[in-house]
Amino acid sequence: MSQVFIAPSILSADFSRLGQEVAEVESGGADWLHVDVMDGHFVPNLTFGPLVMEAIAPLTQLPLDVHLMIERPEQYIPAFAAAGAHVITVHAEACVHLHRVLHLIKEQGAKAGVAINPATPVSAIREVLEDVDLVLVMTVNPGFGGQAFIPATLRKIRELDELRAQYGYNYRIEVDGGIAAPTAPLVVEAGADVLVAGNAVFGRSDRRAAMEEIRTSLGR
Numbered sequence: 379m380s381q382v383f384i385a386p387s388i389l390s391a392d393f394s395r396l397g398q399e400v401a402e403v404e405s406g407g408a409d410w411l412h413v414d415v416m417d418g419h420f421v422p423n424l425t426f427g428p429l430v431m432e433a434i435a436p437l438t439q440l441p442l443d444v445h446l447m448i449e450r451p452e453q454y455i456p457a458f459a460a461a462g463a464h465v466i467t468v469h470a471e472a473c474v475h476l477h478r479v480l481h482l483i484k485e486q487g488a489k490a491g492v493a494i495n496p497a498t499p500v501s502a503i504r505e506v507l508e509d510v511d512l513v514l515v516m517t518v519n520p521g522f523g524g525q526a527f528i529p530a531t532l533r534k535i536r537e538l539d540e541l542r543a544q545y546g547y548n549y550r551i552e553v554d555g556g557i558a559a560p561t562a563p564l565v566v567e568a569g570a571d572v573l574v575a576g577n578a579v580f581g582r583s584d585r586r587a588a589m590e591e592i593r594t595s596l597g598r
């Protein structure tokens with residue numbers, strides 16, 4: 379079983395003190411930093427772009443895990459790669475030429491991830507599984523932090539875990555939305571190995587304790 383990473387999502391951080399927020403989760407034991415980029419079109423919310431990422435990147439050693447919830451992500455991939463992204467994840471639903479976009483991410487020197495919304499089946503990304511470093515299973519409908527976990531997504535995590543074992547694929551399985559101590563064991567048992575947590579980490583004043591609680595729930 380691979381090591382389970384915790385990736386706090388800065389969507390739930392206090393943006394007026396973003397530098398300190400990032401430092402707190404880094405010293406508190408985070409593995410990756412999850413960066414939610416929203417365009418007000420693909421999802422009904424707006425966040426930030428490469429400029430904010432450029433400001434964060436020099437402040438942390440944590441790998442930056444960039445989740446693009448935007449239309450036409452290919453237009454912005456070079457800018458996010460240049461801003462220091464470790465992984466760039468695009469939504470299958472936002473890409474007409476998904477294979478091309480994933481290879482563009484790799485050409486820009488980042489790891490390539492593909493995300494699927496709760497209503498999108500694994501079959502929609504079956505033909506690119508050999509090309510990706512990460513598959514992000516949305517466990518809520520994207521757009522906002524603090525929503526309730528959707529249990530029906532568990533069977534897609536299992537399916538991706540089985541395909542990975544059967545064909546020897548190398549992707550990590552990331553889950554995003556409603557992850558906290560009660561839901562973390564369910565997704566990890568199903569095969570997830572990167573846990574995004576927004577509200578569960580930044581909603582608590584002691585971020586280290588919040589992450590430890592998630593790890594303890596996993597029994598490891």
Ligand code: DX5
Nearest residue numbers: 387520521524555556576577
């Ligand atoms: C939702 C974002 C998530 C969000 C998760 O659209 O992609 O990364 O920050 O927040 P929580 O963990 O609060 O559900």
Ligand code: ZN
Nearest residue numbers: 414445554574
């Ligand atoms: Zn996200």
